[in-house]
Amino acid sequence: MxxxxxxxxxxxxxxxxxxxxxxxxxxxxxxxxxxxxxxxxxxxxxxxxxxxxxxxxxxxxxxxxxxxxxxxxxxxxxxxxxxRPGPEALVHAQDKGVMRAKLDAIGAPCPRHRIVSDPADVERFAAEGDGFPVILKTVRGGYDGKGVWLVRSSKEAAEPFLAGVPVLAEEKVSFVRELAANVVRSPHGQAVAYPVVESIQVDGVCDTVIAPAPCLSPRLSAEAQQLALRVAEELDVIGHLAVELFEIRDADGEPAVLVNELAMRPHNSGHWTQDGAITSQFANHVRAVLDLPLGDPRPRATWTVMANVLGGDYPDMYAAYLHCMARDPQLKIHMYGKDVKPGRKVGHVNTYGDDLADVRERAAHAAGYLRGTITE
CATH class of the missing domain: 3.40.50.20 (Rossmann fold)
Incomplete structure (x- = not known):
């Protein structure tokens, strides 16, 4: 690896x-x-x-x-x-311009977009739609909110071009929430789809994932899974593919989805599967790249919630474990052994159960206590 x-x-x-x-x-x-x-x-x-x-x-x-x-x-x-995944597939996760062109070619729903050459071109792109604000992204190198700008005028559009790589302009989508459809595909063509999840972002970084996405209609859930499976097949993805989605309302007011980003590796939106699915995203990625039969992606519990632990003012870790484990014996803690830096992902927790409000509270409390923002 x-x-x-x-x-x-x-x-x-x-x-x-x-x-x-x-x-x-x-x-x-x-x-x-x-x-x-x-x-x-x-x-x-x-x-x-x-x-x-x-x-x-x-x-x-x-x-x-x-x-x-x-x-x-x-x-x-x-x-x-x-x-695995091969270079001809992986380039669609490396280069947002290549990704958008391919998604257009296969008819996948996307925000309005095009490559722009300078701030004046950004202004023209905005005028072609509903005006400012628009989203600018460097086509390579961005993640966790990096390489992404919300610009409200052509004067604010200069910074993205300083990186010396092409810049992609996208309309600012008025979305209901962010979703993710995670699928795994093997070289012999077997593929599995996990339940579609809701991904809650804070300052451009994933904070909480709820599996399955609450109040998502069976129709839209199936459409999102089928879309992710089709993208995996069309791009010949081998291994895990995360399709990050915007849930929107179409012209008739009906729920629909747009593709935001692709990731061809295990993904933050799939960490819940470690404790909440019969076969985790990591186990299925291993199986896929070795061309082994894939495992069952179904959930083990009614609800699973993953909360990221971000770097902050850490209390003594042993004392934090004592509190979190004693308060919630079902809690699953996954720490990464990373140096603590403000805002850096240093671990995550998973909780599960039948009452969504309870499961969310337990995950938020544990993540906050491990970070040091909750002390009781």
């Missing part, structure tokens, strides 16, 4: 029961996964020679991020290394 973050850490954990030998290319020995994986190579994923040396002897290569240069992945594939 290329990338030493928490996604690699949890994917490695999912492979342990299967006796899978796991090799990691990590930036530093302190990275989340590097702390727990036995075979770690420290190196730069942007260097082709490093990637080639790392991939030697591997049965398959997969990723915990989308940042490996596409041309390097094509070179490894030409060397005979199985890449």
């Amino acid at each position: 290329v990338g030493g973050g928490q996604l690699a850490r949890m994917t490695h954990e999912a492979g342990i029961p299967l006796g899978i030998r796991f090799k990691l290319l990590s930036d530093t020995p302190q990275d989340s996964a590097a702390q727990v994986v036995s075979e770690v190579v420290i190196g730069d994923y942007r260097d082709l020679d490093t990637l080639r040396a790392f991939a030697r002897g591997c049965d398959v290569l997969t990723f915990d991020h989308e940042h490996v240069p596409t041309e390097h992945l094509r070179a490894l594939e030409a060397d005979g290394i199985p890449i």
Whole structure:
């Protein structure tokens, strides 16, 4: 696995029961996964020679991020290394311009968009629709709110162009809420879909995920799952695919969805599956990249809520565990071994049960206590 973050850490954990030998290319020995994986190579994923040396002897290569240069992945594939997802699929998660063009080609519903060349072009794009504000995104490199700007005039539109990469303009969508449809697809074409979830964002970062999305009609839930499965097939995705969605009201006032983003790896919106699904996203990603039969994605409980633990003023961790575990014996805590920085994802908690209000309160309390923003 290329990338030493928490996604690699949890994917490695999912492979342990299967006796899978796991090799990691990590930036530093302190990275989340590097702390727990036995075979770690420290190196730069942007260097082709490093990637080639790392991939030697591997049965398959997969990723915990989308940042490996596409041309390097094509070179490894030409060397005979199985890449899953392959470079021709992964580029749609690496480059938002390529993603939008492909989604348009397959008829997937998207916000109005186009590549813009400068602030004056942004103004023209705004005039073609409902005017400002509009959303600007660098086509590569953005995540967790980074590389994304809400601009209210052409004067505010200069900063995105400073990065020296193409800029994508999108209409600002008036959405009801954000959803995510997570699916997994294997090389032999088997695919499974998890329940569609609601993803609640705070300052551009995922804060809470509710599975399944409350009050989502069976029709729209099925449409979102089918859309994600179709995207996975059309793009030939191998492994886990998260399709981030906006729930909107169409011209007739009926609920509908638009595709916001794609991620071709285990995803924050799927962390609930560790404790709330029969087979987690991590276990199914492992199965998919090894072309094993996929596991059952159905939920174990009526409701599961995942809450991210963000860096803050941490109390003593042992004392925090004592409180959280004593207060809620069913609570599941997943910490990543990362240095604490304000706003940084350092862990998450999962709660589950039959009463949604109770499940949400337990998750919010535990995440807040671990962060230090709740003290009782």
